[in-house]
Amino acid sequence: MAQSNLQQELRKKQPFASPEQEAILNILRTSDVFHNQFGRLFREYGLTPSQYNVLRILRGEGKPMPSLEIADRMVQVVPAITGLLDRLQAQDFVKRNRCTEDRRVVYIEITPKALKLLKEIDEPDLCLHRKLIGHLSSDELTELSRLLEKARTSLVSVDQN
Template sequence: MAGEGLQQELKKRSPFEVAEQEAMLNLLRTADRLHLEFVRLFREHGLSPAQYNVLRILRGEGGEGLPSLEIAGRMITSVPDITRLVDRLEAAGLVLRDRSARDRRVVRVRVTPRGVDLLSRLDGPVVALHRRLLGHLDAYELGTLNDLLVKARRPPDEGAGVPADA
């Protein structure tokens, strides 16, 4: 039975009500376990995963930076207060804010050389952690996992896959 692993882990006495419930709980439990490893790594460098994500986004943009709302839209996880997150990074000297020359209402956030240096020091450990956590999956399994996760994030078609009596 597919659910025995998670069912046993959770010490759940009865089977899952539907396969979707099992899949959702499996996804949440797995994400939590993997995320915790990244929390530990980034904490050693004075960062949260969200702060690391902001720095990576900004490094990828180069020297021009991005407005805060654009950064928020590119985040891996939703951040309720991007302004406060950027405030902390700025206080640590990892980012700078500048007013746009074209539109003074727009404030752009740029990664500083100190922020780039920190990211450079984290690049190797992050890749090593990815490999440690998922390296036991082969290329085919990783491709399948990625495809399924992308598909799961897409909104379902109206009525597709939903029984009439649901």
């Protein structure tokens, strides 16, 4: 039986134990490649992917948000949202405001400096998306998203049992 592309990439001598294992390793390998490319782009602007994600969330919301809600919306889970926000505040990209009704809640607001930086990143970010996955057709991209969402949905039901 011929080796799969992933099997060759990983220089794996034996076949994968299952199609599920091969698919997940393909997802992880692809994610790593993409993550490295985006990490390199954001580093050019003095940001990490997680910092960029926070700023993107705040810009999209258009108003200050509770820090825990930002954490819930992150693409990748960040265990230390407070430290991440500390670093963004030190760069003057966000401001913190404590809620007057509930002192435990901290609202995070994006600054004009961060909005200006995001505007600079928008075009290179879009170009990188196209470079990495633009060779797929619109139908293929739709199907890929559908399959990945279906895979994640099954995980949610497994976690609830």
